[in-house]
Amino acid sequence: MTTRPAFAILALLALGPVARAQEPREIAITARRYAYDPPVVRLKRGERVTLVLTAVDVAHGLMCRPLRLKADLRPGVPVRVPLESREAGTFVAICNHFCGPGHSEMTMTFIVAGDAGVP
């Protein structure tokens, strides 16, 4: 019985590199009137990523129904959002928090490539 914790620790140490390899890629995106930076993000189908979203001036949002993406951003407060696309394609995300006269122009694009790297 007393040897089980030791085995468990050894098993975790052995899995460490694998676990680290599966950590989602982080993608930082800033939102300011009336654009996102970067304006285009490229992903692979099935790739798990974490978006780190920050509004730098006023409140913004980021919404894309096909990607099941929705975030409400307060100025200066980073928001981490997991994202995984199950299908390839080009998806436009919009700011869905009214932010001023240019609000309706504030969009960004996610390009999700297929398995072969071809969108």
Next chain:
Amino acid sequence: MTQSIDRRSFLKLTGQALGAGALYQVGATWGTAPGGRAVLAALGRQNGEAPQPFSFVQLSDTHVGFQGPPDPLGTRAFELAVAQINALPRQPELILVTGDLTHDSDHPGESLARMRRFQAIAGRLRVKQLHCVPGEHDAGLDGGGLYRSVFGPSHYAFEHRGVHFIALDNVSLGQPDVGPEQLAWLRQDLARFALSTPIVVFTHRPLFDLKPEWEWYTGDGDQVMNLLAPFENVTVLYGHIHRNHVLEQGHARHFAARSLIFGFPDPATTGARKPLPFDPAAPFKDLGLRRVDLTRPGPEPVLDVTEVELRMAEYAGTVGSQQLLKGGDLP
């Protein structure tokens, strides 16, 4: 059978030559339609007050303060709409305004000035019962604080001749949502009424997913409609999309109004939400009206929808457009 179907057809929408907006006639056929008097009597017993025939007008998206290439005429269409409503031989009893009364501004004090300008133009209406809800351009930047200080509450309810009117605010949270607080209020408000009570909801954004990627939706609109689902006769009037749209959903019908500033294209035919370009030869062509006639009352009512373009002989063509730009008097 006739009774329940006639309840559904209580709202007859009849477009008049307003030039903008839509005139709604409520229960206009009930007095003469077969079974109509019986329906009125039954509704009166159930709801306390039987709906009585009357008419009202919906205006939307006046965007006072906007002046740009899609509409260099600013408030001219709004002013024209007011003049034409005043000229109606039979005056409507209510005016509903479904949001974006003003266009937003970053300049201090300008938003308030635009709201006062809206009030000044609307104040010319002979009809004094004006009921508004905010659009995101009125209330999206400050949580609706300024709007409420000028126009009063952004969500409320009232009765008029047996019809229950509900104003919903789906813009003040910044995102397209009604929000849990307002949903709780709505649940409590509806609990007071019999399910046969005719209900008119007016709000700014569509309460269903019309075109989410153009922000033509309300995130918790399905929760609103679930609360309204038990009611037999629900009409939802909204703006925001600057074009006509009609959707039937269970017992509810959703009607979008044209704007009084510029039109948006049909999302089915284009990928970009860009205002339709201004046409000097037909300055109000995308700001017309919708006429809907109940042509066959009875068990299977038929609504005929007719789109009517605004025609103004006094301001026809490019010459007329130039005249308007110079500030010529409206008829």
